[in-house]
Every structure is written in structure tokens, then in C-alpha cells.
Amino acid sequence: MNKYIPVIGLEVHVELKTKSKMFCGCSADYFGAEPNTHTCPVCLGLPGALPVPNEVAIDWCRKIGLALNCELLKSSKFDRKNYFYPDLAKGYQISQYDKPFCLKGSITLGSGKVIGITRVHMEEDTAKLAHQSGIQNSNVKSQNYSLVDFNRSGVPLVEIVTEPDFDNAQDVVDYLKKLQQIVRYLGVSNADMEKGDMRLEPNISLRRVGETGLPKYKVEVKNINSFSFVAKAIEFEIKRQTEILDKGQVPAQETRGWNETKNATVSQRSKEDAQDYRYFPEPDIPEISILADQIDQMRSELSELPHEKVKKFEGWAVKKADARILAETKEMAEFFESTVEHARKHEVLPQDVANYIVNHKVDITTVLPTHIIEEIKGKKVGMISDESELEKIAKEVISENPGFVEAYKKGKLTVIQALVGAVMKKTLGKADASKAKTILEKLLNPEVS
Amino acid sequence: MDLTKLNLKQAKEGLKKKDFSSVDLTKAFLQRIKEVEPKIAAFVTVAEKEALEMAKRADGLIANGQDLPLLGVPISIKDNFSTQGIKTTASSKVLDSYIPPYDATVVSKLKDAGIVLLGKTNMDAWAHGSSTETSDYGSTKNPWNIGFLPGGSSGGAAASVAGDEVIFGIGSETAGSIRQPASWCGVVGLKPTYGRVSRYGVIAMGSSLDCPGPITKSVEDAAIILEILAGKDHFDATTSPRQTEKYSIDLNKSIRGLKIGISDDYFEGVDTQIVASVKNALKVLEGMGAEIVHIKLFEPKYAIAVYTIIQRAEVSSNLARYDGIRFGNNREAFGEEAKRRIMFGTYALSAGYYDQFYNKASKVRTVIIEDFKKAFQKVDVIIAPTSPSTALPLGSSKNHPMFGEMADVLVEPSSIAGLPGINVPCGFSKEGLPIGMQIIGSQFSESKILNVAYQYEQATDWKEQKPKL
Known part of the structure; x- marks a missing residue:
């Protein structure tokens, strides 16, 4: 029997698919774009530039909160999270500290277990670093250098934090699938793992059976980009921490990363190196409030x-x-x-x-x-399934709908449905739709048949 | 006629009547700049070529019968306003080679109004100071006596106006940076309500306090310029959606029955010559029908503590982007004062100290705001000296890290509260240095303080005096 019960919480970053970035008018649809083409003084953090919040992104963040049964705060604010990293244009990230948009929600897993949602808040994404080796040009003396692409800088991110309510990896994966499904249902994110739309950070510690309260340490595994890696990282950590505890030691409080090739988590930063982010209210953005009526309205409009x-x-x-x-x-x-x-x-x-x-x-x-x-x-009474008759009708439909035909020939194959619909209309719904579709396709693609 | 002595209104009339062209005017100022710059060093960058191009364009528009509020008028802009294609350093070597790819909102509004930009004026590096001595490009000198400081941080702007190098200058104030140098240089300086004028493109100092405004040769000029600068900006979320006003329309309104608040604390520790000048000014206003009401305001010294913490905290975060990766020089190029503020602000925001410093300061800030609100239920405006002293000798700020705070003790409370204030010249010391008084109003009462300032200005002739350079 297991001596320990895992205590697992999760932080998930979801990139929203708004048209523009979080604090400027640049297009947020940067995937595959030429580096540094979706930029302006604001997302480059140029001297004097100021952030203006994207109201659609804020609405979407609140929608996620409502979908996760959160309470929406009447008054919220943005804060500055100060730290240095070359991918951070301003030297601080605009995030939310003590007054996020949404607090205290919950989600029910397939197993019936309820997981508490601590908070749902809004922040901005950082730029992307590409580490290169070799000499770039005569100005670069070092063998290795890094390039910064600011296209992602300032793209809206929603961070969803759970309570440490999980005790196994399967439940975590179930939660992640549910969350992915919800944000897709809401139409606020593609939640495409491949494109980094969802980034996952489990924190894991072990509690002795019979003990209550949280363990004295916590191990965070940063920036994992697949559900199966999260499961593997959790399994790995449970095993690793069990071994340490069995020796009578306490695992170090630290941040670790998932190494795909080693199939293991590796230490990145210890507690001593923990950052002091020096949060303070973002003076460039006034507090943002929402009325009870607006919350009710939003809830009623939720799909x-x-x-x-x-x-x-x-x-x-x-x-x-x-x-x-x-x-x-x-x-x-x-x-x-x-x-x-x-x-x-x-x-x-x-x-x-x-x-x-x-x-x-x-x-x-x-x-x-x-x-x-x-x-x-x-076979329905009166159904038209005679091919020559259907072909006659299909030809009529093709000559009456040159627009659709052209679109189809240009590769928009889904318009075939509209043509099938036209056949159905002409026959008052009596045509065999499946046959009609085949005939239409044949007529539109003579060379194929 | 010496074109450089003209104020905005006079210059506009001359241009309209075609007494002279914008190119004539611009050349006259460029000539004046060549003569006096070696003495006062008000500019970091003089953009001669660009200025002449703008003047030619303006003359073309004038010939076509175009009428824009500032068409063909040569001005200076403080070096912390981003100007597309023109070097913008905030007087710090960190940005020694930085050429912005965009214009600050204030700059684009001025360009739309037809200005000719003569150049960028010197300031305390990053606007950290009240002397202009902390500039990495050397100190500006006071046109009234070049052995003295112009004040700051908009010292270059105020000196360029007092020295007749421009028709007017654009400055910015966090706490005193427009009013105090205007006072020391004997010109008009208007600090609008926080959020009345966009900060977009202005290199941030204390973001919750920064405020652009005009430095001019007359009160009417300041009113006309505010009409152009004021208003909601979609690039600055802290600008107010509140309707702007025709600020020049009420200048002539009688001030009979106006209640002027006076707080004794604002006269304590102030140079006696300044106290006397301001009291005389109050008598002039009383003579015009205004009523003096004694009020008790929060002692200005509390504002220093609040201001110091909030401003340093914001500075420490605002300067983080100058990491040496993207802009010109690296962090070693930061001057002493910037380093001090970064350390102070970082400390004040650190875990365990936030509540004790920043949070507490924010609470006291609210108390100060409420204190002013109460005062403005009793009075229409508050009048006080702008600075406790007249201009101090060059070198005075050296080795005095709190020099700025002490020089700005009388303007910091109203800055913290986001209130508008205007400096108007009200006399000279026996050493021949200008004395200024400030008129402070409630939020968005720019029309009222401009009205009072104008009435006083019209009743006196201080502005007729010019420095001998």
C-alpha cells in the first residue's frame, strides 16, 4: 500500500485567439509569420509607449471564469510583475495580482470528483527567443547567440490556477481535456497544443497517508506542452519524491523542467533563487469594473x-x-x-x-x-433515386448557381452542400441526397470520373 | 522688429497678416539660438534642417489660405517626448543614439496644428531632478543669470522660452517639473490635470503622476496650447473621456467674488522676498474683487514622503526596459540619480516592504486627495509660492539627493492629487531673479486657474521684463 498521497495543483496558460494583442492593435495571429512583423512601439516596449487593454480579451477571460463557475470581481486591476529576461520587452509583464477578473470556481471531472479553481486571470505573453549557435555576423563575438521575435510579445494569455486537489495523473489529464474542450466551446482559443496555445505547469508534492494540511515543500514543473508529458512528469515526480521521502529526507522546493529525451524532470531553479517579482498596481491602466447586470447578461449569453x-x-x-x-x-x-x-x-x-x-x-x-x-x-416513399432524373436536376442546379460552381472549382469543396441543398429544394426534399452529391461531384469533376 | 520677442498670439497675427513668413521667423530663432545657446545651453538637439523644412511647408499652407492654430510657429519640445526621426534621449547617455520610430501623441497633435520644431530641450536625465544639472549633456543655465540654475526637470524648456529662443516650449511635470523651472525662469508654466493630456510617447518617469504641459510667454498662449493638447487619447488608457473646453474663452471673466484659499504651511520656510511678492500679488487680486480665505491643508512635508515612495517605485519599474539589449548604451550609462532611484524604488517594492512603503503611501495619497477636495468645497482656487527659493547657483543640487523634493515641496501635494496648477511670474528678487506664484485648482478646473492667472497678468507688467543675454 502507498505510504504517500500526491498533492497536485495546476497552472495552465491559454493563449486567446483575439484579432489583436492584449495591449496594442497588432495582429495576435502570429503563428508562422515572418519574425518581428507583428510589432509596434507598445509590444516592443519602446520608450514612452503605453498599454491599452483589449476589452474583447477581458470579456473572454471572464467567460472562461464563468464557465468554470468562478465569481467575477466587480473591480479588478492589472499589476506589474517585474523581472528581467531578454524576451520581456518592458522589464515587467503586465499581469494580475490581488484583484484578478475571476476567483473561486470549480470543475467536475468525469469521475465525479470536484476540483477547485483558485483564480482565472489575464496577462500578456512574452516574445520568443531562438537560441542559435555559430557566429551571426562580425558584430557578434560569441559562438552562441539568441534572436528575439516580438510577434508573440503582448498576445493575450489567460492563466487558470487550480487548488491542489488532484491526487493522480489521470485526473489531471481529464481536467486538461475538459478545460481544452471548454475554451474551444467558448470559441476563445484554439487550444492547439502543437502551437503552444496551452502551456501546463503542475506542482507536485507528497503527503504521508493520514496527514492533513499541505506538505512543507512544493515542486513545480514548468512549461509542458502536452497532456501525456504532464502525466509522465507527475508519475516521475511521484516516484522521485517517494524515494527521497523514504530516505527520511524532504525534497527540495524548486522549479523543474520536463526533459523529453531523458524522460525525466530536471532541476532548473532552487528556492534560494526564487524571484521577488515586486508586484505593484499597473499605473498605466485604471481599475476595470463590471456591474452585476453585466455579469448576469454575460452569463445568460454563455453558450x-x-x-x-x-x-x-x-x-x-x-x-x-x-x-x-x-x-x-x-x-x-x-x-x-x-x-x-x-x-x-x-x-x-x-x-x-x-x-x-x-x-x-x-x-x-x-x-x-x-x-x-x-x-x-x-427507402422513403416517393424518393427520387433514379440517376438520370437526378442528373437532369443536378445540371439545372449547376447552371443556376455559377457562383457556387466557381467557388467549388477554386477549391472551396464545402459548397457542394449548398448545391445538394438546391437539388433537395427543387425536389421538395425527395431527392436521394447521397446520390445527388455523387452526381454533382461527377459533373463538377469530369476529368476525375 | 525683433521677431524672437513675440509671444504666440503676436506671432500668429504677424504670420496671418504676412508681416513675415514662417521661414523668416524660424531663421530669426535659429540665429538667436546660435547667439545664446553657448550661454544657456537649453537644447540637447537643434533640428535646424528639419525646422526649415517645416517652416517652408507652413509657408506653403499659409499661401494656400490654410489656417491652423499653430501654423508656422517655432517651438521647442522637451527631450523626453518621442519625436519620429529626431533623437530623443531624455538627457541620458543610455539613449544617446535612440531615434524613435514614432511621435508622442502631444507631438503629433502639435504637428497637426502646424508647428515648426526647432529642437529638443535639455532636462534632468530621465526627468529626475529640479535643476537640469543631472543632465548627461551638461547643465542648462538660467537666462536671467547664467551663474544660476534654471530649475527642472523642464529647465531647458523654461530657459528656451525665457531666452527667447522659441515662441513656446513643451515640458512635462511629475511634481513641479513645469511650474518650478517656469518660476525660476520668469515664464508661465501650466501643469494640467493628470489625464487631461496624453502621456503616450513621453518617456515615463512616475507614470501615475506624469503630465505634459506648455511653458509660455503669456497666460493666453498657455490656454491656446492646452486647447490643442487636451483630450482623450486612445493610446493612453489614463486620459479622461471628459469633454475639453475652450480654455481661452473665459480669460477675461471678472474674478469678483472669487474665493482664493491660502494655507499658512505653504508660506513657511519660504524666502521672505518670495512671501512678500506673493502677498502683494494677493493684494492685486483682492483689489479686483477676489476674497482671501484662510484654509488649513495637510502639511506639504507629508506629500514629500508619499511622492518619493510612489515615484521611485514607478521609476524602478519604468527604467527596467533600458537593459542594454535594444537601446544604445547599457546600464553603466545610468547616472547617479537614476541608480539611486532604481535602488530606492526596488527596495520599496520588495517582498515584505510593499505594505510598509508603497501600500501605505498609496493610502496617504488618498488622504491628500480628500484633503484637497474638502478645501475646494470652500474655495475656488488655492494660491501659494511655486518654489521656496528663487533660482539657486549652479552646483546647488550636487551632493543633495533630496534637492528636488525640497525645491518642489510646494508643488508635490497638488501633483500627488493630480490637480492642475499654473505658475505666473509675480516679481523679482533684489538679485534680479524671477519670482513665481502658483494657482492650483480642483481637477479639470484649467479654465478657472487660467482665468485667475490671466487677470493677474493683465493687471501687472512683469512679463514686459526680459533677461539681458
Whole structure:
């Protein structure tokens, strides 16, 4: 039996997909852009430049807070977090210290366990350093040098901090998946791990069974960019710390990093080197307040969240496992909803629709809800499935919709749905949509067939 | 006619009537600068070529019948305002080679209004001081006596105006940096309400205090310039959305019945000649129907403590970006005063000291704001000496780290409260050095303090006197 219980908390940084950066008008969509092309005096930290907060980003931060059952503070402020690093243009990061936008929330995991959310706050991203070796030019004497790309400098980041409520890596991964799903549902972040949209920092310590209260030390693992690495880092730390504790020692309070090649965490910074960030209120940005009415309004406008969709689908007598699959993404959930709407008119049950979508692994970007209903109902009375007749109608549709045809030929293949829709309209819904689509594709791609 | 003696209003009339062109005017000032700069050293950079180009452009526009509020008017701008394509150093060697790629909002507003920029004026490095002696480019001298200091930090701006090198100058004040040098140089200096004029592009000193404003040869000029500078700026979140006013419209309003507040604490420890001059000025205002009301304000010395902590804390953070990686010289180029402020501010913000220093100072700041609010329920304006002394001899600031705070003791409380204030010349010492008084108003009462200043100015002839350079 285990002698220790892991005590794990998590800090997650989520990059928002707002059009502009957090404190200036530069485009925040920097991925793949030429270095230092998305910059201005503000995000370069030039002398005299001032930050002006992005209201959309603040709204989105608050939405994340509401989705995580947080309390929104009536009055919040930004603070300066002072530290030196070459990727930090101003010598301080604008963040939030004691009055963040959102406090005290919670999230329920698949297992039913409730994890407390300490806070959700807003800050700005730093620039990106590219470490190079070799001599850049005659001015650079050193063998190694670093380049700074300020395109990412000032991109809005939301930091979500949990209570140390986790005791195993699986729950942490479940939490991360849920969080990723929520921010995608809200449409505030792509949460694309590959692009660094989500950065994960677990803190891990061990408590002796039977003890209460927090352990005297805490090990933080910084900037992990994949869910599986987080799980590995946690497993590694549990093992490492257990060994130390078994020897009667206390693990050092420190910051560690995840090393992919070694499959291990490595020490980066000890407690003695802990930074004093000298937080103080950002004098360039006045306090930001929100009225109770505005909070209510925002809450009422919040789109349905994954767990709410699941609940709704279950209410339609859909099996829980299917409901979860169907609520995986907002797009899938909405597709299922509109298919069910059609199904009702044709006396098809939601569970039948669920079965069809789940079993056929339906590609919702190319299949119409009506088509699914037809498939489920099988051959419908009066259905037009005669190919020559459908081809005649398809030709009419093609000649009547030159715009769509042109778009299709330019590569916008999804407009095929609009053409199928036109066929359906002409036949008052009696055409075999699947066949109509095949015929349309054949007509539009003569060389392929 | 000596064109360099003209104030803004006179210059504008001459240009409009085509008595002279902007190029004539600009050349006259460039000539004057050549003559007097060796004595007073008001400029860090004289942009002769750019100035003549701007003047030619202005003349073209005038010929086309264009009428802009400052069209063709040659001015100076303090060297902490970012000017696109023109070196901007804040008088620190750290920025010795820094050429901004953008204009401060104040600069672009002035350019839109048609100015000719003659150059950038000297200041205490990073605006840290009240003498202009801490400039890395040497001290500016007082045009009234070149053995004396011009005050600061906008000492170059005030000297350029007093020395007739420009029609007017643009300065900035954190606490006293416009009013005190204006007082020592015998010119008008207006510090608007915090947030009335954009700080965007002004190299930050104390961000919660910094405020750009004009230094001029007359009160009316200051009012006209404020009309151009004031207003909400989408690049500065701390600017007020409050409607701006036609500040020059009420200048002639009678001040009969106006209640002027006087606080004894503001006359204590002040040079007796200054006390006498300000009291005489008050008599002039009484003669015009104003009423003197004795009030009790928070002792100015508390403001020094609050100001010192808040400003140093902000400075320590604001100067962090000059890390030697991107701008000109590295940190070794920081002068003594900047290093002192960085250390002081860093200490005050450090873990364990924040509550004791910064947090406490913020609370006392609120008390000072409330104190002024109460006072302005009883009176319309407050009048006090601007500085406890007239200009001090060159070298006075050396070895006195708190020199600035002591020189600015009478302007710091109103700066901390974000209030507007204006310095108006009100006499000369027997040594021939100018004396100034300040008129302080409640937030956004610029029209009122300009009105009182104008009424006093019109009733006296101090501005007719010019330094002999």
C-alpha cells in the first residue's frame, strides 16, 4: 500500500485567439509569420509607449471564469510583475495580482470528483527567443547567440490556477481535456497544443497517508506542452519524491523542467533563487469594473457547455457514452441537435440518430442532417433515386448557381452542400441526397470520373 | 522688429497678416539660438534642417489660405517626448543614439496644428531632478543669470522660452517639473490635470503622476496650447473621456467674488522676498474683487514622503526596459540619480516592504486627495509660492539627493492629487531673479486657474521684463 498521497495543483496558460494583442492593435495571429512583423512601439516596449487593454480579451477571460463557475470581481486591476529576461520587452509583464477578473470556481471531472479553481486571470505573453549557435555576423563575438521575435510579445494569455486537489495523473489529464474542450466551446482559443496555445505547469508534492494540511515543500514543473508529458512528469515526480521521502529526507522546493529525451524532470531553479517579482498596481491602466447586470447578461449569453450538452442529450434518452461522443466538440453537438430536429419531423428517435452518427463516424462537414434521416428511414416513399432524373436536376442546379460552381472549382469543396441543398429544394426534399452529391461531384469533376 | 520677442498670439497675427513668413521667423530663432545657446545651453538637439523644412511647408499652407492654430510657429519640445526621426534621449547617455520610430501623441497633435520644431530641450536625465544639472549633456543655465540654475526637470524648456529662443516650449511635470523651472525662469508654466493630456510617447518617469504641459510667454498662449493638447487619447488608457473646453474663452471673466484659499504651511520656510511678492500679488487680486480665505491643508512635508515612495517605485519599474539589449548604451550609462532611484524604488517594492512603503503611501495619497477636495468645497482656487527659493547657483543640487523634493515641496501635494496648477511670474528678487506664484485648482478646473492667472497678468507688467543675454 502507498505510504504517500500526491498533492497536485495546476497552472495552465491559454493563449486567446483575439484579432489583436492584449495591449496594442497588432495582429495576435502570429503563428508562422515572418519574425518581428507583428510589432509596434507598445509590444516592443519602446520608450514612452503605453498599454491599452483589449476589452474583447477581458470579456473572454471572464467567460472562461464563468464557465468554470468562478465569481467575477466587480473591480479588478492589472499589476506589474517585474523581472528581467531578454524576451520581456518592458522589464515587467503586465499581469494580475490581488484583484484578478475571476476567483473561486470549480470543475467536475468525469469521475465525479470536484476540483477547485483558485483564480482565472489575464496577462500578456512574452516574445520568443531562438537560441542559435555559430557566429551571426562580425558584430557578434560569441559562438552562441539568441534572436528575439516580438510577434508573440503582448498576445493575450489567460492563466487558470487550480487548488491542489488532484491526487493522480489521470485526473489531471481529464481536467486538461475538459478545460481544452471548454475554451474551444467558448470559441476563445484554439487550444492547439502543437502551437503552444496551452502551456501546463503542475506542482507536485507528497503527503504521508493520514496527514492533513499541505506538505512543507512544493515542486513545480514548468512549461509542458502536452497532456501525456504532464502525466509522465507527475508519475516521475511521484516516484522521485517517494524515494527521497523514504530516505527520511524532504525534497527540495524548486522549479523543474520536463526533459523529453531523458524522460525525466530536471532541476532548473532552487528556492534560494526564487524571484521577488515586486508586484505593484499597473499605473498605466485604471481599475476595470463590471456591474452585476453585466455579469448576469454575460452569463445568460454563455453558450451551452459540454456537460450541459451531455445532460441535454441524456434527457433525449441518448446513452451517456454516445452523449459524450456527440458533445465532444461544439460543432458535433450542434450537428447532432439539428439532425435530431429533422428526425423529430420524421418520427426518428434521437438515439437512432446517435447510433447512426457514432457508428458511421459521420463527417459532419460534408453530410447533411436530412441525408442521415433518409438513410435511417431507408427507402422513403416517393424518393427520387433514379440517376438520370437526378442528373437532369443536378445540371439545372449547376447552371443556376455559377457562383457556387466557381467557388467549388477554386477549391472551396464545402459548397457542394449548398448545391445538394438546391437539388433537395427543387425536389421538395425527395431527392436521394447521397446520390445527388455523387452526381454533382461527377459533373463538377469530369476529368476525375 | 525683433521677431524672437513675440509671444504666440503676436506671432500668429504677424504670420496671418504676412508681416513675415514662417521661414523668416524660424531663421530669426535659429540665429538667436546660435547667439545664446553657448550661454544657456537649453537644447540637447537643434533640428535646424528639419525646422526649415517645416517652416517652408507652413509657408506653403499659409499661401494656400490654410489656417491652423499653430501654423508656422517655432517651438521647442522637451527631450523626453518621442519625436519620429529626431533623437530623443531624455538627457541620458543610455539613449544617446535612440531615434524613435514614432511621435508622442502631444507631438503629433502639435504637428497637426502646424508647428515648426526647432529642437529638443535639455532636462534632468530621465526627468529626475529640479535643476537640469543631472543632465548627461551638461547643465542648462538660467537666462536671467547664467551663474544660476534654471530649475527642472523642464529647465531647458523654461530657459528656451525665457531666452527667447522659441515662441513656446513643451515640458512635462511629475511634481513641479513645469511650474518650478517656469518660476525660476520668469515664464508661465501650466501643469494640467493628470489625464487631461496624453502621456503616450513621453518617456515615463512616475507614470501615475506624469503630465505634459506648455511653458509660455503669456497666460493666453498657455490656454491656446492646452486647447490643442487636451483630450482623450486612445493610446493612453489614463486620459479622461471628459469633454475639453475652450480654455481661452473665459480669460477675461471678472474674478469678483472669487474665493482664493491660502494655507499658512505653504508660506513657511519660504524666502521672505518670495512671501512678500506673493502677498502683494494677493493684494492685486483682492483689489479686483477676489476674497482671501484662510484654509488649513495637510502639511506639504507629508506629500514629500508619499511622492518619493510612489515615484521611485514607478521609476524602478519604468527604467527596467533600458537593459542594454535594444537601446544604445547599457546600464553603466545610468547616472547617479537614476541608480539611486532604481535602488530606492526596488527596495520599496520588495517582498515584505510593499505594505510598509508603497501600500501605505498609496493610502496617504488618498488622504491628500480628500484633503484637497474638502478645501475646494470652500474655495475656488488655492494660491501659494511655486518654489521656496528663487533660482539657486549652479552646483546647488550636487551632493543633495533630496534637492528636488525640497525645491518642489510646494508643488508635490497638488501633483500627488493630480490637480492642475499654473505658475505666473509675480516679481523679482533684489538679485534680479524671477519670482513665481502658483494657482492650483480642483481637477479639470484649467479654465478657472487660467482665468485667475490671466487677470493677474493683465493687471501687472512683469512679463514686459526680459533677461539681458
